[in-house]
Amino acid sequence: MVSQLQKVSTVDLYYICQMVDGVTRNPGEYLRNIEDIFGDMSSNSLVRKYPKWTCFHIFVEDLISSVIYEDADKSDNNPGNFWVDALIKSNGIKTSGVLGSEFDREDGYEYLELLQQDELITELCEAIAKQVFHVLFSNRGTMSAFGHMVDYYVLDTASSFMPDAFNQSGHLIRSTIPMWAKNAVFHRDKGRCVLCQTDLTRLFSLQAETHYDHIIPLARGGMNCVTNLQLTCSTCNLAKGARSSSTSREYESWYDY
Numbered sequence: 001m002v003s004q005l006q007k008v009s010t011v012d013l014y015y016i017c018q019m020v021d022g023v024t025r026n027p028g029e030y031l032r033n034i035e036d037i038f039g040d041m042s043s044n045s046l047v048r049k050y051p052k053w054t055c056f057h058i059f060v061e062d063l064i065s066s067v068i069y070e071d072a073d074k075s076d077n078n079p080g081n082f083w084v085d086a087l088i089k090s091n092g093i094k095t096s097g098v099l100g101s102e103f104d105r106e107d108g109y110e111y112l113e114l115l116q117q118d119e120l121i122t123e124l125c126e127a128i129a130k131q132v133f134h135v136l137f138s139n140r141g142t143m144s145a146f147g148h149m150v151d152y153y154v155l156d157t158a159s160s161f162m163p164d165a166f167n168q169s170g171h172l173i174r175s176t177i178p179m180w181a182k183n184a185v186f187h188r189d190k191g192r193c194v195l196c197q198t199d200l201t202r203l204f205s206l207q208a209e210t211h212y213d214h215i216i217p218l219a220r221g222g223m224n225c226v227t228n229l230q231l232t233c234s235t236c237n238l239a240k241g242a243r244s245s246s247t248s249r250e251y252e253s254w255y256d257y
Helices: 013-025 027-038 040-047 053-071 083-090 108-117 120-136 140-161 179-188 234-240
Strands: 210-214 229-233
Touching: 013 053, 013 120, 027 040, 027 053, 027 140, 040 053, 040 140, 040 179, 040 234, 053 083, 053 108, 053 120, 053 140, 083 108, 083 120, 179 210, 179 229, 210 234, 229 234
Parallel strands: none
Antiparallel strands: 210 229
């Protein structure tokens, strides 16, 4: 069976990816928004067992939405020219004639409210979140940075609302990794240990043992999530230890230079 193909728009996608990556690595100015996304009861989303719509998707959706509304707030300086229009057009979102109407678009918030009546902004943010995930899931550094960004909410917030999901040591109980998550990580990491590059495909040697390692260990606030997995050999995984957060910056090139 041919796997589902991911539609990717090029309009502003890499700008958005850069923005998302920047926030995960330097979340200081965005902490209030992160609190809104993962604080209190919302932290329950961090303890779900291998959801396909991950916490990273949720974070990206919220970040895109906030920027769309910030852009509308600047409409006094540039009335009627909104970033959301370009995003809707480039992503093929059907608007039922809203964009071409005679609606007074000088008030950005009124315009966005009109779009959201048909859940167009929700649909748009979901579509873009899928594309951003398609790009940034390939970067283990981004996934690690995101894990570090939310580890506090896993250990100190979610444990208060979902105590049954945690063990006596105070970290998440380890969950069985579903096959779809293993397949995704195996293909992303090209069947090699990300730390020592050992071939784990077992095409040439049966000695290599494949481990699906938590980038952020559960003991340090890591999640049972595909975004928190990487492929390692048994030697590297055992040497890494349960309290060490490490990954690599090495990726196989498409061709030799």
